[in-house]
Amino acid sequence: MPLRRFHCLGRDKIKEQRLTDKIYVDATRPATLNDGAGLQTDCPTLGEAVTAWQRLPPEQKIRATIKVIGGPVYTAYQIDRLHQGPKPA
Numbered sequence: 001m002p003l004r005r006f007h008c009l010g011r012d013k014i015k016e017q018r019l020t021d022k023i024y025v026d027a028t029r030p031a032t033l034n035d036g037a038g039l040q041t042d043c044p045t046l047g048e049a050v051t052a053w054q055r056l057p058p059e060q061k062i063r064a065t066i067k068v069i070g071g072p073v074y075t076a077y078q079i080d081r082l083h084q085g086p087k088p089a
Helices: 002-020 046-054
Strands: 023-025 031-034 040-043 065-068 073-075 082-084
Touching: 031 046, 040 046, 046 065, 046 082
Parallel strands: 023 082
Antiparallel strands: 031 040, 031 065, 065 073
């Protein structure tokens, strides 16, 4: 039984690490901010969409998403971890 408990703790540690890891992006790509209240705003860059997201009230931030044109949709938990530039080797 102790081995199983250790295994579960290890999985939780990996999950926790993934939730705090930086997500490396090209912040110059165009994106759309969905503010969580039904308003979508086209932004010339992902960086500007993140800045607009940061200005939202907390109750909107948690529901808001950012869609990179031709790319992924980021949730509030992911937006907070976006980091401009290539992933270090």
